[in-house]
Amino acid sequence: MYExxxxxxxxxxxxxxxxxxxxxxxxxxxxLYMPSRAVAWAGVFAALVALAMRWQSAGHPxxxxxxxxxxxxxxxxxxxxxxFTRNQPLPMLEAGTCVTSILMFGVASVFSTDVKPLIPVxxxxxxxxxxxxxxxxxxxxxxxxxxxxxxxxxxxxxxxxEKSNFADFREKIACYSVVVGMxxxxxxxxxxLARYLSxxxxxxxxxxxxxxxxxxxxxVAMVVLILLVWMYRGTVHxxxxxxxxxxxxxxxxxxxxxxxxxxxxxxxxxIFGMVWANKAWGRYWGWDPKETWALITxxxxxxxxxxxxxxGWNGTWTACLSIVGFIVTMFTLFGVNYLISGLxxxxx
Amino acid sequence: MCTDLIYTSRAMRILHKIFVSLKSAIxxxxxxxxxxxxxxxxxxxxxxxxxxxxxxxxxxxxxSLGFDNMYRSAPFQTCLWLLSISTLACVMTxxxxxYRKLSARLEKANGKEIKAYEAGRSLSGVLNSNWQDKFxxxxxxxxxxxxxxxxxxxxxxxxxxxxxxxxxxxxxGGLVGVYLGVEMVVRGSKxxxxxxxxxxxxxxARDADRLARAARNIREFSSEDPRLxxxxxxxxxxxxxxxxxxxSPAFRIGFDELWVENYQAPDGRTMGVKSWNSRVRFxxxxxxxxxxxxxxxxxxxxxxxxxxxxxxxxFYRRVQLKVEFVGDASASSQLAVDTSVFPxxxxxxxxxxxxxDWSPFELVMVDFMPDFRIINDRFVSVSSxxxxxxxxxxxxxxxxxxxxxxxxxxxxxxxLAGHVSNMPFRFTFVSAEPEYExxxxxxxDPGTPLVWLGCILFTFGMIMSFYVPYREKWLLVYPNGSAxxxxxxxxxxxxxxxxxLMLEQQLTETDKEPSQHV
Numbered sequence: 001m002y003e004x005x006x007x008x009x010x011x012x013x014x015x016x017x018x019x020x021x022x023x024x025x026x027x028x029x030x031x032l033y034m035p036s037r038a039v040a041w042a043g044v045f046a047a048l049v050a051l052a053m054r055w056q057s058a059g060h061p062x063x064x065x066x067x068x069x070x071x072x073x074x075x076x077x078x079x080x081x082x083x084f085t086r087n088q089p090l091p092m093l094e095a096g097t098c099v100t101s102i103l104m105f106g107v108a109s110v111f112s113t114d115v116k117p118l119i120p121v122x123x124x125x126x127x128x129x130x131x132x133x134x135x136x137x138x139x140x141x142x143x144x145x146x147x148x149x150x151x152x153x154x155x156x157x158x159x160x161x162e163k164s165n166f167a168d169f170r171e172k173i174a175c176y177s178v179v180v181g182m183x184x185x186x187x188x189x190x191x192x193l194a195r196y197l198s199x200x201x202x203x204x205x206x207x208x209x210x211x212x213x214x215x216x217x218x219x220v221a222m223v224v225l226i227l228l229v230w231m232y233r234g235t236v237h238x239x240x241x242x243x244x245x246x247x248x249x250x251x252x253x254x255x256x257x258x259x260x261x262x263x264x265x266x267x268x269x270x271i272f273g274m275v276w277a278n279k280a281w282g283r284y285w286g287w288d289p290k291e292t293w294a295l296i297t298x299x300x301x302x303x304x305x306x307x308x309x310x311x312g313w314n315g316t317w318t319a320c321l322s323i324v325g326f327i328v329t330m331f332t333l334f335g336v337n338y339l340i341s342g343l344x345x346x347x348x
Numbered sequence: 349m350c351t352d353l354i355y356t357s358r359a360m361r362i363l364h365k366i367f368v369s370l371k372s373a374i375x376x377x378x379x380x381x382x383x384x385x386x387x388x389x390x391x392x393x394x395x396x397x398x399x400x401x402x403x404x405x406x407x408x409x410x411x412s413l414g415f416d417n418m419y420r421s422a423p424f425q426t427c428l429w430l431l432s433i434s435t436l437a438c439v440m441t442x443x444x445x446x447y448r449k450l451s452a453r454l455e456k457a458n459g460k461e462i463k464a465y466e467a468g469r470s471l472s473g474v475l476n477s478n479w480q481d482k483f484x485x486x487x488x489x490x491x492x493x494x495x496x497x498x499x500x501x502x503x504x505x506x507x508x509x510x511x512x513x514x515x516x517x518x519x520x521g522g523l524v525g526v527y528l529g530v531e532m533v534v535r536g537s538k539x540x541x542x543x544x545x546x547x548x549x550x551x552x553a554r555d556a557d558r559l560a561r562a563a564r565n566i567r568e569f570s571s572e573d574p575r576l577x578x579x580x581x582x583x584x585x586x587x588x589x590x591x592x593x594x595x596s597p598a599f600r601i602g603f604d605e606l607w608v609e610n611y612q613a614p615d616g617r618t619m620g621v622k623s624w625n626s627r628v629r630f631x632x633x634x635x636x637x638x639x640x641x642x643x644x645x646x647x648x649x650x651x652x653x654x655x656x657x658x659x660x661x662x663f664y665r666r667v668q669l670k671v672e673f674v675g676d677a678s679a680s681s682q683l684a685v686d687t688s689v690f691p692x693x694x695x696x697x698x699x700x701x702x703x704x705d706w707s708p709f710e711l712v713m714v715d716f717m718p719d720f721r722i723i724n725d726r727f728v729s730v731s732s733x734x735x736x737x738x739x740x741x742x743x744x745x746x747x748x749x750x751x752x753x754x755x756x757x758x759x760x761x762x763x764l765a766g767h768v769s770n771m772p773f774r775f776t777f778v779s780a781e782p783e784y785e786x787x788x789x790x791x792x793d794p795g796t797p798l799v800w801l802g803c804i805l806f807t808f809g810m811i812m813s814f815y816v817p818y819r820e821k822w823l824l825v826y827p828n829g830s831a832x833x834x835x836x837x838x839x840x841x842x843x844x845x846x847x848x849l850m851l852e853q854q855l856t857e858t859d860k861e862p863s864q865h866v
Contacts, residue, residue, distance in 0.1 A: 116619075116620070117611040117619055117620050117622065119620070119621065120621060120622065120623050120624055120643075120644040120645075120657075121644050121645065123622075123623070123644070123645065124645040126645075259814045260814070262810070262814070263807075263810035263811065263814050263815070266806070266807075266810060267807050267810070271803045271806070271807060274799070274803065275800075275803075276645075278796070279645050279646075279647060279656075280644060280645050280656070281656060281658060281789065282531065282647065282654065282656035282658060282789035282790070282791040283531060283789075283791060283793070284796065284799060285522065287387065287392075287418075287419045289388040292384050292387060292388050293388065295384060296381050296384050296385060299377050299380060299381045299384070300381065302377060303374055303377055303378065303381075306370060306373065306374055306377075307374060310370045311370055311371075311374075336388070340388055340389075
């Protein structure tokens with residue numbers, strides 16, 4: 001019971017931190033950066049405490065259903081964002097991780113928060129290893145996603161100022177698609193989820209929570225942000241120049257996040273999953289939709305690493321690949337559970 | 349002859365180029381990704397008619413491309429084979445470059461290459477006297493430039509190769525599993541002894557199932573297809589092989605005890621299943637194993653197989669009923685029954701005849717549904733809990749003709765039974781003892797060790813590649829005394845700036861005693 005309040009406190013911290021980081025960037029108030037970071041750390045610690053309490057009361061790690069998975073992942077993302085920027089202040093990334101965590105928690109609140117005992121197949125230490133390591137990898141993919149988004153945003157802002165930033169028209173289209181398309185895709189995804197929940201009586205009126213708590217605020221925020229960016233594009237451009245590293249450095253950071261996350265996801269999500277499946281179901285691989293989509297995630301990031309390391313691709317196209325990778329990751333987490341039934345359906 | 353050889357060698361060169369090319373590998377991975385996505389979107393392993401019914405426009409395409417069983421389809425398997433060949437080619441190419449880097453890195457290096465590294469600069473100070481100790485190897489090139497090299501983290505050079513060799517092992521293990529591995533479910537209740545066929549026989553059964561499905565699909569489109577006869581013969585041969593395997597099994601498995609543990613709420617209520625357990629023995633011709641417990645996540649191996657607790661079934665074989673005589677039922681009109689013996693309690697066993705001195709009929713409980721519902725005009729049980737038990741009883745005369753049917757429900761729902769009973773007796777459900785049936789997945793997969801070896805190599809490869817930094821520290825000393833330092837490796841150049849500074853300090857600092865500050 002208490003952990004719900006602590007999670008709430010943690011969300012308030014993330015919101016305050018987001019406001020602090022935004023003010024730091026837009027008002028050019030450097031002295032707001034460290035307090036915002038401290039508030040974000042407080043949010044992460046509160047969430048970790050709440051997760052530990054839930055673990056203690058349930059007797060198993062909070063990784064066994066959609067609610068628990070989402071709050072854990074949202075905590076990991078906020079944590080990863082703060083660790084990632086410990087040596088290089090990057091308020092836009094930190095603000096991005098706060099927003100991602102808030103949105104994930106918002107979505108999580110739609111699902112049942114009841115603590116249920118583990119079904120027999122989940123009673124294994126492999127649950128700890130497989131899911132938690134996969135989530136650490138996924139949280140780093142989320143960092144790469146936010147950085148890729150910022151990369152495209154930076155390219156657009158620089159382009160509007162210099163008129164010659166893009167190598168070709170396709171690159172320009174790709175950057176605009178990412179910057180405008182991602183929020184639209186998120187809202188479309190949430191509308192689909194709300195529709196799914198409204199058709200299933202077991203979720204009762206929870207879909208309304210999604211509409212009022214996530215979709216409408218996200219729509220309003222998106223419209224307001226687009227208007228503000230358009231109206232104050234000169235100031236925003238200056239802010240971007242000041243607070244975001246150059247595109248090349250951002251590209252390298254994206255690579256760093258993926259290079260850290262890829263081995264963790266591969267070992268945790270795929271290899272440990274295979275070992276566990278072999279112990280529980282008698283085969284290490286069964287082309288179950290969840291397994292297949294985890295493999296697809298692995299393949300997409302493998303393509304990213306191959307084209308970047310061996311072919312020397314970088315810039316917009318690798319940023320787009322990182323965006324695709326994260327969309328696939330999220331589909332593996334959400335879409336597979338709700339759209340395709342399989343052996344992992346208990347995760348609902 | 350000579351022309352043929354030229355063409356062959358040219359074709360081989362082209363093939364080698366294709367397989368070594370990273371572009372081909374990326375294209376193959378992209379195709380595999382697309383096919384995998386399709387495999388999760390198209391329902392798998394349905395009958396042909398289902399595809400035609402669900403996808404009237406593309407059903408034929410799905411079937412002809414084999415996408416109804418995507419991961420065994422020719423396009424998918426071909427991609428996997430091509431990726432394996434491409435990976436092998438990549439390993440061979442990598443081996444050459446890695447060997448070169450390890451064995452003759454300094455010998456192959458030249459000043460121009462070193463000066464082209466992003467992290468590099470001219471030394472501002474003068475080299476100290478012991479600068480040569482800071483390098484592993486030194487050489488002087490044809491222009492009189494002295495080149496020094498110090499490397500660290502050489503192990504990371506093996507990372508990429510380990511990843512690719514690991515992937516090859518995983519693919520090889522998977523292919524071995526596909527062709528030689530078998531999976532089957534054995535079910536048993538307490539006291540049952542179930543024969544386990546040898547691997548070859550189970551493999552025959554698996555192949556027979558695959559062929560039977562193929563035959564079904566062909567028959568849906570053309571029942572006169574000449575391939576059907578051939579398939580039928582093959583299936584029969586495989587069935588015979590399986591039957592002979594069952595007749596002389598590898599061993600038998602005895603189900604000694606089956607039990608379920610439930611979570612208990614503080615108020616004593618059960619809150620769901622905690623674990624399913626089977627205590628079994630393995631019995632072969634001259635040996636009987638000690639009883640072992642098989643649980644979910646705790647498999648047991650015996651002979652060629654590993655047994656996994658995969659499913660659990662609760663069913664009711666014995667049902668206690670109360671029987672009352674009802675004089676007005678149609679079948680009772682000509683019966684002379686001693687009504688003083690009623691009501692009577694009896695126990696019926698599922699599908700076993702029951703004869704008694706009080707009834708001229710033979711009674712058989714043909715079905716028992718613990719959670720009875722009527723859905724779409726069909727009688728079904730929606731769970732294995734005794735929420736709404738219903739037993740269907742049929743009465744036979746001496747000649748085996750059905751003379752009556754009756755339903756038994758609990759006392760409070762007996763009003764329903766009147767509508768579906770035409771026997772002179774009224775049956776009321778009293779109780780039923782649950783029995784359990786354990787479903788155990790048995791598997792034999794000779795490819796698994798290869799897969800684990802591949803996974804270990806893959807993991808170490810990733811650790812070496814991504815987490816072990818490889819550094820090459822270079823020094824160029826020109827004949828005029830000026831010097832240039834550079835650092836290269838498997839990290840981006842901007843990460844080497846500190847290392848570069850440190851190297852400069854090491855090379856230019858004087859050999860004085862450090863001064864003491866108070």
